[in-house]
Amino acid sequence: MDFFFNLPIWLQTAIKGIAAIAVIIPFAGACSMAERKVSAWIQGRPGPNRAIVPWVAWIPFLGRFLQRLGVFHLMADGGKFVFKENVVPAHVNRFYYQLAPVIALIPALTTIVFVPFGVYWDVSTHTLQPLVLANLDVGILAVFAVSSLGVYSIILAGWASNSKYPFLGSVRASAQLISYELSMTLSVLPVFLWANQPGGNGTLSLFDVVQLQSGHGFHWQSIWYVILMPLSAFIFLVSLFAETNRQPFDMPESEADLVGGFHTEYGEFKWSLFFVAEYAHMIVGSGVFVLLFLGGWNPLPGLPLAPLIAGLPVWLGGLIAMAIFIGKVMAFIFLFMWVRWTLPRFRYDQVMKIGWQKLLPLAIANLIFYAIAIALIQK
Amino acid sequence: MAIIQVQRKPLSFAERTYLPQILGGLKITLKHFFAPKQTLEYPEQRPAIPPHYRGVPTLVKDPKGREKCVSCQLCEFVCPPKAIRITPGELPADGDRAHVEKAPQAFDIDMLRCIYCGLCEEVCPEEAIFLQNQYSMCGTSREEMVNHKDRLYELGGTLPDSHFKWDKKKAAAEEAAHGHH
Numbered sequence: 420m421d422f423f424f425n426l427p428i429w430l431q432t433a434i435k436g437i438a439a440i441a442v443i444i445p446f447a448g449a450c451s452m453a454e455r456k457v458s459a460w461i462q463g464r465p466g467p468n469r470a471i472v473p474w475v476a477w478i479p480f481l482g483r484f485l486q487r488l489g490v491f492h493l494m495a496d497g498g499k500f501v502f503k504e505n506v507v508p509a510h511v512n513r514f515y516y517q518l519a520p521v522i523a524l525i526p527a528l529t530t531i532v533f534v535p536f537g538v539y540w541d542v543s544t545h546t547l548q549p550l551v552l553a554n555l556d557v558g559i560l561a562v563f564a565v566s567s568l569g570v571y572s573i574i575l576a577g578w579a580s581n582s583k584y585p586f587l588g589s590v591r592a593s594a595q596l597i598s599y600e601l602s603m604t605l606s607v608l609p610v611f612l613w614a615n616q617p618g619g620n621g622t623l624s625l626f627d628v629v630q631l632q633s634g635h636g637f638h639w640q641s642i643w644y645v646i647l648m649p650l651s652a653f654i655f656l657v658s659l660f661a662e663t664n665r666q667p668f669d670m671p672e673s674e675a676d677l678v679g680g681f682h683t684e685y686g687e688f689k690w691s692l693f694f695v696a697e698y699a700h701m702i703v704g705s706g707v708f709v710l711l712f713l714g715g716w717n718p719l720p721g722l723p724l725a726p727l728i729a730g731l732p733v734w735l736g737g738l739i740a741m742a743i744f745i746g747k748v749m750a751f752i753f754l755f756m757w758v759r760w761t762l763p764r765f766r767y768d769q770v771m772k773i774g775w776q777k778l779l780p781l782a783i784a785n786l787i788f789y790a791i792a793i794a795l796i797q798k
Numbered sequence: 799m800a801i802i803q804v805q806r807k808p809l810s811f812a813e814r815t816y817l818p819q820i821l822g823g824l825k826i827t828l829k830h831f832f833a834p835k836q837t838l839e840y841p842e843q844r845p846a847i848p849p850h851y852r853g854v855p856t857l858v859k860d861p862k863g864r865e866k867c868v869s870c871q872l873c874e875f876v877c878p879p880k881a882i883r884i885t886p887g888e889l890p891a892d893g894d895r896a897h898v899e900k901a902p903q904a905f906d907i908d909m910l911r912c913i914y915c916g917l918c919e920e921v922c923p924e925e926a927i928f929l930q931n932q933y934s935m936c937g938t939s940r941e942e943m944v945n946h947k948d949r950l951y952e953l954g955g956t957l958p959d960s961h962f963k964w965d966k967k968k969a970a971a972e973e974a975a976h977g978h979h
Contacts (some may be wrong), residue, residue: 457831460830460831461830461831462830463830463833463837464835464836465835465837465839757824757828757831758824760827761820761823761824761826761827762820762823
């Protein structure tokens, strides 16, 4: 550990950056593969299950099992996107056309920096230390601020495509995204009102929110916030679906009416960058939900992680915490895909009506209720 | 016909949030997630071929091992795309099939022409040609796609015979010769 902190700061930053990219891009790719398999299974078919690397096929049971699980299709698709011919249509605005996927990926990959994905037991201080690339005091604010920048990429993509349907798709997408930003931020405020008790340190840090949910047994102070504030969790979840352009709010990319929406004119690698950005948003959004409402890396409500990993070697405790966290995030990713194939898509006017006339008043009422309740409880 | 007024009950508060309906929908999709898959994974799993399926035409032998085709050429004349080409030949005068007199010297079915209509099977007086179960055949040249006589008998195998008309004809001829005496 000390070796890492003694390196020059630019090298530390570079290593962290590369670690973020090298983890999240395969994760997003695996997400897209999981999406294909999960949607296939819901629809009563086996999904992609033929691709296999020759020497893996020789492994008796594992090779066949991996083939039927479709994991090698990920390599096949990834390779296809990288090696395909890069076509730039003649009618697009070249500079912005090539810039838009880059702008899509920057906020998506940057938000990973602020999200703690596990803990390790620090033996010198006998406390849990977060596994995070940047442990900010303003964690949640940074996440929301950076992820909102993703709207620009969609607008730019639609505008640069110089074509009706992508333009329509991008305009609708930007309207949807900014409408649900408000409900999203208002819905998490009760969590931070509860977390910042009078007399304690003020904090917006995601690690501290999880620490506060790590209580032993059922106490109002330290139980998972999904039990204390279910309506907040619900509003956040709905806003998250809208923010990541997932069904039932996916009219920007509604395949039936808008061809592909804002990414119609994009092919090969640029298109895959948009999709890595979308899946990265999904993963980070699910991660934030798990941290804020589902107790992060604690196994069960009322069962904190610290006593479980205090006796174990540091690396094993860290792995267990990461495994629990990633397991919960994967459950959420499954929920995203499950809902996609259950609900029909909302129309544009329905999306706007829900965002402004239903969800926002609900979020405000929720905030007022919790503000009064918390003020009374914490007097 | 009377006009029936459909009663549309107003939605309850819970129903207007659409949450119970959404949860019901999620339950249905989860049920499908765990249900066995409907897809038939060809070529590992093959479809069940129903009886009387019209596949590739084949020539059959009877249970006594004799080739049944007598090159009457009725199938050649009835075949709509003229896929069948027969060269009739003579059977040796001795042997147990001397009374049959004819057998094909060459029998070609061009699978690139065959339309699997089954008229050859319908018209055959000897019940010698049958459309059986093979549904996928491929080759790398036009010559390879022509089924010759040996291949046709190989594909056809032996089918049960309920008439044995040659034996009956031979028995009737011997009866007549005997009766004459």
